[in-house]
Amino acid sequence: MSTDGRRVLPGFRPAISLTVGYVSLLILIPLAGLVLKSASLGPAQFWAAVSSPRAVAAYRLSILTAAAGATINAVFGVLVAWVLVRYRFPGRRLVDALVDLPFALPTAVAGIALTSLYAENGWIGQFLARVGIKVAYTPLGIVVALTFIGLPFVVRTVQPVLEDLSPEIEDAAAVLGAGRFAIVTRVILPVIVPALATGFALAFARGLGEYGSVVFIAGNMPMVSEITPLLIMIKLEQYDYAGATAIALVFLMASFTMLLTINALTRRATARLRAR
Amino acid sequence: MPVPDAPRPAHRDERRVTRLVLIGTALAFLVLFLLLPLVAVFVKAFEKGASAYAAALTDPVAMEAIKLTLLVAAIVVPINVVFGVAAAWAIAKFEFPGRQMLVTLIDAPFAVSPVVSGMVFVLLFGAHGVIGPWLIAHDVKIIFAFPGIVLATLFVTSPFVARELLPLMESQGNDEEEAALTLGASGWRMFLHVSLPKIRWGLLFGVVLCNARAMGEFGAVSVVSGHIQGLTNTVPLHVEILYNDYQFSAAFAVASLLSIVALLTLAIKALVERRVRSGGGW
Numbered sequence: 038m039s040t041d042g043r044r045v046l047p048g049f050r051p052a053i054s055l056t057v058g059y060v061s062l063l064i065l066i067p068l069a070g071l072v073l074k075s076a077s078l079g080p081a082q083f084w085a086a087v088s089s090p091r092a093v094a095a096y097r098l099s100i101l102t103a104a105a106g107a108t109i110n111a112v113f114g115v116l117v118a119w120v121l122v123r124y125r126f127p128g129r130r131l132v133d134a135l136v137d138l139p140f141a142l143p144t145a146v147a148g149i150a151l152t153s154l155y156a157e158n159g160w161i162g163q164f165l166a167r168v169g170i171k172v173a174y175t176p177l178g179i180v181v182a183l184t185f186i187g188l189p190f191v192v193r194t195v196q197p198v199l200e201d202l203s204p205e206i207e208d209a210a211a212v213l214g215a216g217r218f219a220i221v222t223r224v225i226l227p228v229i230v231p232a233l234a235t236g237f238a239l240a241f242a243r244g245l246g247e248y249g250s251v252v253f254i255a256g257n258m259p260m261v262s263e264i265t266p267l268l269i270m271i272k273l274e275q276y277d278y279a280g281a282t283a284i285a286l287v288f289l290m291a292s293f294t295m296l297l298t299i300n301a302l303t304r305r306a307t308a309r310l311r312a313r
Numbered sequence: 314m315p316v317p318d319a320p321r322p323a324h325r326d327e328r329r330v331t332r333l334v335l336i337g338t339a340l341a342f343l344v345l346f347l348l349l350p351l352v353a354v355f356v357k358a359f360e361k362g363a364s365a366y367a368a369a370l371t372d373p374v375a376m377e378a379i380k381l382t383l384l385v386a387a388i389v390v391p392i393n394v395v396f397g398v399a400a401a402w403a404i405a406k407f408e409f410p411g412r413q414m415l416v417t418l419i420d421a422p423f424a425v426s427p428v429v430s431g432m433v434f435v436l437l438f439g440a441h442g443v444i445g446p447w448l449i450a451h452d453v454k455i456i457f458a459f460p461g462i463v464l465a466t467l468f469v470t471s472p473f474v475a476r477e478l479l480p481l482m483e484s485q486g487n488d489e490e491e492a493a494l495t496l497g498a499s500g501w502r503m504f505l506h507v508s509l510p511k512i513r514w515g516l517l518f519g520v521v522l523c524n525a526r527a528m529g530e531f532g533a534v535s536v537v538s539g540h541i542q543g544l545t546n547t548v549p550l551h552v553e554i555l556y557n558d559y560q561f562s563a564a565f566a567v568a569s570l571l572s573i574v575a576l577l578t579l580a581i582k583a584l585v586e587r588r589v590r591s592g593g594g595w
Contacts, residue, residue, distance in 0.1 A: 047500030052403035067433035141575035143529025150350035246426025248532035266428040296424040
């Protein structure tokens with residue numbers, strides 16, 4: 038056994054063998070299979086599949102709706118985190134627990150519940166219908182579903198940063214003559230920006246790939262309200278494996294870019310916090 | 314950090330009016346986006362009365378779906394607990410080349426769309442997949458069958474326990490473990506009596522999250538299941554079938570079961586957090 042201080046503990050060999058074996062079999066080989074399969078397509082076939090107008094419309098819709106959902110969550114997520122950390126009001130603990138609901142509720146359940154709320158005769162949809170806004174079965178419905186799905190990501194990344202913020206900073210700013218508005222916008226906001234960026238990226242990445250909550254509320258019209266994961270699903274059901282694989286690969290690469298970005302953002306945010 | 318209830322200096326707080334507006338806006342947003350959907354599930358579930366609710370749940374096809382979902386969770390959760398503990402142990406307690414890459418790979422299922430998660434197994438084991446023809450020749454069914462559902466669920470839920478334990482183990486240090494070893498405990502004894510108790514609350518939470526996702530996974534399972542009623546139909550898929558069949562109150566009745574699982578998950582999380590915060594430690 039090595040004399041390295043961290044190697045004193047037993048169990049490295051069995052733990053790492055099990056981990057690497059499991060990750061290889063369950064995650065690495067299946068993902069590599071996808072890459073290999075699309076490599077066998079040939080560039081012309083690959084390009085035709087990923088650049089068809091229907092696919093491009095689906096990417097566009099997925100990116101726009103995920104960005105819209107993540108933006109709504111960035112605003113309201115910070116607000117919710119702020120209210121939960123800074124203020125005391127009856128039911129605060131309950132509200133705090135409820136924030137994780139989208140993590141725990143199956144996406145299909147969220148999908149049918151939101152659809153029934155926002156349909157034209159639904160609890161919320163009937164009021165919106167009166168002012169001429171249609172949510173269910175339009176891209177707006179997708180944004181609603183992705184807002185639901187993404188909310189905890191922003192709240193849960195911003196909340197700990199707000200909790201750790203030491204009041205002395207605000208005191209110092211006040212002593213130096215800053216008003217409350219200046220303290221919030223010029224002292225507190227800059228501190229939470231890295232966490233907010235991570236939360237936004239997490240919500241955005243989750244929104245890009247989301248399927249269950251969206252398919253019920255989206256209407257699923259090709260070129261209009263058909264998200265990329267649904268297009269992949271449709272191609273699979275038509276046994277168009279080549280087309281499905283090509284689009285999935287483009288999507289997978291986008292997901293991994295997001296994952297690496299998020300990891301880099303998180304590392305930077307942690308490094309900053311430690312540096313303070 | 315607990316905020317004292319005593320009035321704070323003015324510069325550290327908003328005016329009362331601002332505060333109320335902020336709380337009100339946040340609560341209105343949460344009611345609209347989180348509470349109403351949850352309430353809607355239960356209201357719609359009981360729309361046609363308690364007997365219709367009971368009938369929807371005791372319907373033989375629903376019972377088969379519930380059995381299948383429980384079975385899948387009973388297989389998937391223990392496997393991913395063993396994996397999660399082993400992965401967190403290896404990564405948190407030891408330095409080795411490729412450590413960061415391993416963490417990224419473990420996280421990968423979180424970043425992959427559920428549809429793609431299911432699809433990779435279709436590409437491997439499906440009729441036109443890499444080893445599909447071999448499987449057909451040997452009469453082994455994975456896709457559109459039970460093993461495919463288990464594989465897709467394993468894939469999707471694999472990061473939960475590892476992700477929950479990793480930061481916890483990293484932050485805890487090894488003093489107690491080293492003391493146990495010095496006192497002559499074997500590796501296993503040390504792990505069972507020292508390391509495991511140290512992570513028990515984090516582990517519980519990881520298990521609960523993993524279980525909620527295993528029971529509720531929709532997209533990945535939808536790709537590999539083939540929707541065969543009574544055979545490969547999980548509870549979320551059954552909800553979809555009922556809903557698309559315009560049997561709305563039955564769909565919401567079955568969905569209410571999954572919502573109860575979700576609420577229990579949140580309750581356990583809140584309890585664990587309260588315990589940890591009140592000084593019980595992990």
